[in-house]
Amino acid sequence: MLKYIFKRILLFIPSLFIISLFVFCLSNFVGGNIYEDIPDDQFRTEHIQRRAAKYNYDKPNFYLSFTAAAYPDTLYLVLEKDKRNTLKQLIAQYGNWSVISSYKQAVEAFIFKVHPDNIVDHFIDSSSLDAQIELYQNLTQLPILYEDEDISGRLENIQKYCTNYPKLDSFVKQEKENLLASYQKIKTESTTNKLYVPSLRWNGTRNRYHHWVTNLLGLNDQLGFKNTFPFINWQPDFGYSLITGKSVNKTISDALFWTLILNISAIFLAYIIAIPLGIFSAVKNKSRLDKVLTILVFILYSLPAFWIAILLISFFTTTEYCSWCDIFPSSTSFGDLLSDPSTSWWHYIPKFILPIICLVYPSLAIISRQMRGGMFEVLQQDYIKTARAKGLSERKVIGKHALRNGVFPIITLLAGIFPAAVAGSVVIERIFGIPGMGRLLLLSIDGEDWPIVYIILMLASVLTMVGILLADILYALVDPRVSFK
Amino acid sequence: MFFSRKKEDQLLHTLGAQGENYWQKLRQRFRKNKLALWSTRLLFLFIFIAVFADFIANEKPIYYQKDGVHHFPILGDYATALGLAESKKYIDWRELKADVIVRAPIPYSHNSIDQGNSYLAPAGNQKVSSKRYWHWLGTHSLGRDVAAGMIRGTRVALIIGILSMGIATILGLFFGSLAGYLGDDRLKVSRIRLILNIMAFPFAVFYAFVTRSYLLSQANSFYTQLLISLLIFIAIIFAVNIIATALKRVPFLGKKVTIALDLLIMRLIEIVNSIPGLLLILAFIAIVPKPSLINIMVFIGLIRWTSIARFIRAELLRIRNLEYMEAAQALGFSDWRIILKHAIPNALTPVLITIAFGIASAILIEAILSFLGIGTSADNVTWGYLVSEARESTTYWWLAIIPGFAIFITVTLFNLIGEGLMTALDSKQID
Numbered sequence: 001m002l003k004y005i006f007k008r009i010l011l012f013i014p015s016l017f018i019i020s021l022f023v024f025c026l027s028n029f030v031g032g033n034i035y036e037d038i039p040d041d042q043f044r045t046e047h048i049q050r051r052a053a054k055y056n057y058d059k060p061n062f063y064l065s066f067t068a069a070a071y072p073d074t075l076y077l078v079l080e081k082d083k084r085n086t087l088k089q090l091i092a093q094y095g096n097w098s099v100i101s102s103y104k105q106a107v108e109a110f111i112f113k114v115h116p117d118n119i120v121d122h123f124i125d126s127s128s129l130d131a132q133i134e135l136y137q138n139l140t141q142l143p144i145l146y147e148d149e150d151i152s153g154r155l156e157n158i159q160k161y162c163t164n165y166p167k168l169d170s171f172v173k174q175e176k177e178n179l180l181a182s183y184q185k186i187k188t189e190s191t192t193n194k195l196y197v198p199s200l201r202w203n204g205t206r207n208r209y210h211h212w213v214t215n216l217l218g219l220n221d222q223l224g225f226k227n228t229f230p231f232i233n234w235q236p237d238f239g240y241s242l243i244t245g246k247s248v249n250k251t252i253s254d255a256l257f258w259t260l261i262l263n264i265s266a267i268f269l270a271y272i273i274a275i276p277l278g279i280f281s282a283v284k285n286k287s288r289l290d291k292v293l294t295i296l297v298f299i300l301y302s303l304p305a306f307w308i309a310i311l312l313i314s315f316f317t318t319t320e321y322c323s324w325c326d327i328f329p330s331s332t333s334f335g336d337l338l339s340d341p342s343t344s345w346w347h348y349i350p351k352f353i354l355p356i357i358c359l360v361y362p363s364l365a366i367i368s369r370q371m372r373g374g375m376f377e378v379l380q381q382d383y384i385k386t387a388r389a390k391g392l393s394e395r396k397v398i399g400k401h402a403l404r405n406g407v408f409p410i411i412t413l414l415a416g417i418f419p420a421a422v423a424g425s426v427v428i429e430r431i432f433g434i435p436g437m438g439r440l441l442l443l444s445i446d447g448e449d450w451p452i453v454y455i456i457l458m459l460a461s462v463l464t465m466v467g468i469l470l471a472d473i474l475y476a477l478v479d480p481r482v483s484f485k
Numbered sequence: 486m487f488f489s490r491k492k493e494d495q496l497l498h499t500l501g502a503q504g505e506n507y508w509q510k511l512r513q514r515f516r517k518n519k520l521a522l523w524s525t526r527l528l529f530l531f532i533f534i535a536v537f538a539d540f541i542a543n544e545k546p547i548y549y550q551k552d553g554v555h556h557f558p559i560l561g562d563y564a565t566a567l568g569l570a571e572s573k574k575y576i577d578w579r580e581l582k583a584d585v586i587v588r589a590p591i592p593y594s595h596n597s598i599d600q601g602n603s604y605l606a607p608a609g610n611q612k613v614s615s616k617r618y619w620h621w622l623g624t625h626s627l628g629r630d631v632a633a634g635m636i637r638g639t640r641v642a643l644i645i646g647i648l649s650m651g652i653a654t655i656l657g658l659f660f661g662s663l664a665g666y667l668g669d670d671r672l673k674v675s676r677i678r679l680i681l682n683i684m685a686f687p688f689a690v691f692y693a694f695v696t697r698s699y700l701l702s703q704a705n706s707f708y709t710q711l712l713i714s715l716l717i718f719i720a721i722i723f724a725v726n727i728i729a730t731a732l733k734r735v736p737f738l739g740k741k742v743t744i745a746l747d748l749l750i751m752r753l754i755e756i757v758n759s760i761p762g763l764l765l766i767l768a769f770i771a772i773v774p775k776p777s778l779i780n781i782m783v784f785i786g787l788i789r790w791t792s793i794a795r796f797i798r799a800e801l802l803r804i805r806n807l808e809y810m811e812a813a814q815a816l817g818f819s820d821w822r823i824i825l826k827h828a829i830p831n832a833l834t835p836v837l838i839t840i841a842f843g844i845a846s847a848i849l850i851e852a853i854l855s856f857l858g859i860g861t862s863a864d865n866v867t868w869g870y871l872v873s874e875a876r877e878s879t880t881y882w883w884l885a886i887i888p889g890f891a892i893f894i895t896v897t898l899f900n901l902i903g904e905g906l907m908t909a910l911d912s913k914q915i916d
Binding site for chain 2: 011014015018019022023026029030066067068088089092093195196198298299301302303304306307310311313314315317318320321419423426427430431441442445450453454456457460461464465468
């Protein structure tokens, strides 16, 4: 028994590792330039560095990297994704990083020299000024170009401006020559053979994945949030929102609060209703009532919850269709309640009636069917016959003897409760405007706030795994017949 | 739905005794179940609607005759799509004047815009030229016809359901038969082959993809370059295996090791199962730049294959030690032939049940996604999208009722078919 549990937990750890890797990889695919809104002024580089450090973008991705020897191990320090990709493409073509990096510096120096903020206008007339701006615009394209054709075209333009405006030419002469020479050098001194030499590098623990996971586990207490989860001694750092720039710990724990309230009450209600239903159908097996119940829960199961939600809102929250139809409160003003300091907890109750209905009814079928199956099997057993034969009341036979064994199958459903409690109500929350995890997830997807999206995915996955693990262990504990192989 | 782990196990046990007329009996059992039978018949109607959707709801006429020339605009569209004909210039089909016109039963396409008739109820104040152009199921945004949207939605829902489960079935069959047939003990390879393959894999990826990254990034020759990359990859793995065959003779290197393939695949299934499906699809969709129904289909397929794989695996584990398998082996049949011709047909019924339930849930997921407006664009009218339009106002009762009811009916159909198959398979009933 202990061995089984131990083995089960041991298998849990590599799965967890793989899931975290998977979610991390997914999060790496999402695009978007997170530095887009930073103004192009003299502090830009500094700002970019600060933001990159905040989101851990100034680190390599993983413990190991396996690339060609031509790629430098410090490429991740080029923070902007499009510029980094350009450099990668240049290396993939020519393979000589040292020359490419001096070309990059030449471009940067040139851009700096003709930057509109650095105009030294005392020797440039107005027409040269326009030329300088044209020149600058051409230059700013260079860091994101890698095709020889495109770069050469830009370089030709630059030369053209310089020859047309001798004053400008003399002003930027050195930078221009540097740039042209370094680009020539890239082409003449290419070392493509380096592209065929693989190299495996160890990046150490200062990498994005390591930070992400340890923050999630609460091992790096850099924020000093002690009270995110008051009852458990777990201080995770979920990272920062890309939109507000604030820590998402508070956002997630707030959302979790509402989702937990919603789902736990729904799950609780579902069990309270479905278990007696299941027992009833099992006892009255093949009776008319059993058949009606079976069909009823089947229909309930097949009714899409989001449709029922829409129907309930359309027909039972307004007086549009009949005068007594507004039996449920309208669901639109959850935000007002939250912002109003005078609201007490009972003001929220009416808001939860409809969502809970929509969450409860689909799960009735699953739970009651499971319960019915389990009970039905137990009622066929010999010991139930014995119990009846010795004259126990039907109530005692069912309530005391059968129920205890018949409830086993419900345990397998336990695995589903954990993820459902966190992410089981995405659509319902969206429809009823409940500020829970599901709504947060959808809002974050819409707003491209990726750190939140992937943290929620990770949390839900981990909880599902924990649920499956617990269900397996519990099942083994309560039912000694389960084989431990 | 009613697949607990226990029920699954039960089903797998019932697969034992299968005589020659097993399929016949199963068919009889299934036909006795009136509800399932009628569901199947109704499903054929839905498939008919899906296949001929273009001829049922279309703003273009099916046929018209003008100046003595016969025209078939809808068929012409198919020819254009297949590249057999050039695309025609724009014609305002509503105003078309011709000698003979045969229009589709619903003279609107799902995206035909009817300005001034937005959000009108079936019995509402519709401004149409004649009863022929009446919007019988009302209109939604931009005056688009709901009936036409429903017809189009039928096609989308069935395509999504069937193709995504098709992908899932292929994956499930592949992984399930690998895990079940080879189990934890049958895949034996020599040490040297294992080591060389593990070591060669990163190098194959490196030489096939990393060093060719620039060539692969060229958009105009992407598929050619990808093909070359794959060939390089296969060549490296192949070369390594030839070396391994040569080195196998060395006693130490040639020693066989057993790979617990079943364990590995079961771990994979556990991992896939432990990521909540809807969340995973949402996260997947987030990384694809362009929304499309094909993506949704692939993603649903990628998460739904696990239960099919479990069935196939369990069935193969059960029968691989039976006598007829040994006989087949003794007759010199290859492993794959045994799997395909003997093992998989036996496991097919529970797989069919899973597919039926799976199609129901795939249709539901697609409806939810288009209801949320994620992964599909707004001009792609589907049932879920139509339901979402009902959120604009509580007065749009026809948008709240009609498309949702279609989703409900379709999902129920597939669930009933699955149920019918399940009862037909129940061992207590099959002798």
